Amino acid sequence: MTKTTPQILSRATTDAHPNDGVPKRAIWDQFIFFGDSITQIDGNPELGFSCMSALRYDYVRRIDIVNRGFSGYNTANALSVLPRFFPPPQEACVRLVKTLFFGANDASLPNTTGQHVPLEQYKLNYHKLLSHPSIIAHPDIKVLLITPPPIDEWQFDNWDEPGRSARKAVIAQAYARAVLEVGLESDTPVVDLWGECMRAIGWDGGEKLPGDRGVKKSALSRLLYDGLHLSGEGYKVLYDEMRKVVAREYPELVPHKIPVALEPFFPEWWQ
Template sequence: MAPIRRPNITIHFPQQLVGGIAGLNLLRLLLSWAREQARAELCLERERGWRMVGPKRPQFVLFGSSIVQLSYSNDGWGAILSDVYSRKADIVLRGYYGWNSRRAVQVLDKIFPKDASIQPSLVIVYFGGNDSMGPHSSGLGPHVPLPEYIENMRKIGEHLKCLSNSTRLIFLSCPPVNEAKVLQGASEIFSELVRTNELCGMYSEACVKLCEEMEVKVVDLFSAIQRRQNWADTCFTDGVHLSAEGSKVVVEEVLKVLKEAEWKPSLHWKSMPTEFSEDSPYDLVAADRKTTLNPSEWTFHREIQWD
């Protein structure tokens, strides 16, 4: 996509209009008008560049660290949500491997500009796994002290709440880890790594409490994953990142929140309109040989698994 260029607006004033107080007032008025025109053109160009294809759909943004970046791998939860919401919403991925809440706060304005002409309908936020790692003796590394983590997540929530009156939020708390598998997979290219369920639990609990305070919807992944039978062996690929089974837990919990939330309009997939769902003579012909069968709502496989 070509870079957006600010419109170049040139105004020529007749010599006799520029002099005196009246001329200055007119000049100010025209310059103000020109600025508004330029701002409108810029917003239009941003919208065109952002949409790229139509029609306009609600946007769900997944924002977080590697559990978000990898959510389209291994039958991940991002890929599942894209399937569930096909023809209903666009799932936008903003995942950054290795990031903590400190780095997230630094780029909030770039990823979620408050003056964007299109704002997301839903943002699902996950940070905490890297923050909760034990501090490194060098002072380097992803660890973020718990009080700072809480404030960073608060800043993220406050920023996203300001995007629009209709932007909804769901936070995911820090999941547990399979400590034995983490140690087993340790690599010599890393210095000491400290990942424990005790730390994960502390950061998860802090996230849940913060969300309750801010009235933000939250999925307690630390508890939800541990309710799965043999969770330590089935829910992770490497002890930290989610397997297909772990991703199913995320989807189940997110859809539960979306179904129970009293948001208007509802963002649960069964309540949202399906794009281009009108009947068509080009659909498959029914057994009566006179009518056609509209397949736009054939979602039986989703209802069996996710309803």
């Protein structure tokens, strides 16, 4: 007896019917979210809203949303781990979106947690990630950068050292600006999470920076559950801004523009 080898489709769509005699397997394209703990914990039910869960719902039967968040990682660690998990083109179609979401750890102060990456090296690491062979091997891949969120120093009282003293609001602002600069230098769209969080709490761009311990407490505690990581409301800000940037920069990637996989096979009268 001759075994029939299944045909592997390079895109999620297929017009194959289950009874045509040729078994075919649909492979969904992927969105890979690559970041630190803020990416890793996106989906924790205790936080309420989840950006990644909402996107999975938006793209159900269209795109596989893959979480590759690594708690504690900075951009130097990201460069080391990327080739160990990022699939080659023959294994997965990562032609759509890849998000780079680092900085919360890079921005820690020197001689504190051991995670610090100097600002210029941070930018250089981002450029190296954007041009990494594992990524550019996918010829149709689209990329989004995400700025790290603000820091609320007021919430660090509950942290143990050295974490309590490791991060400053003004430093987080500088690293967020660096991501915007990388986006301009590389012509890569950026989701300005830092800026959107500030706008969400009504900051007018004045000299008094919300989150700074020298300034009175702000509404950042709504968006950051511990001063560093996003709350459910913070993930909603990320989700809303990500959708806007995708619609503006990559309109072909909005959910309704992507065909569903494995269309139902019904008689004409069912239509």
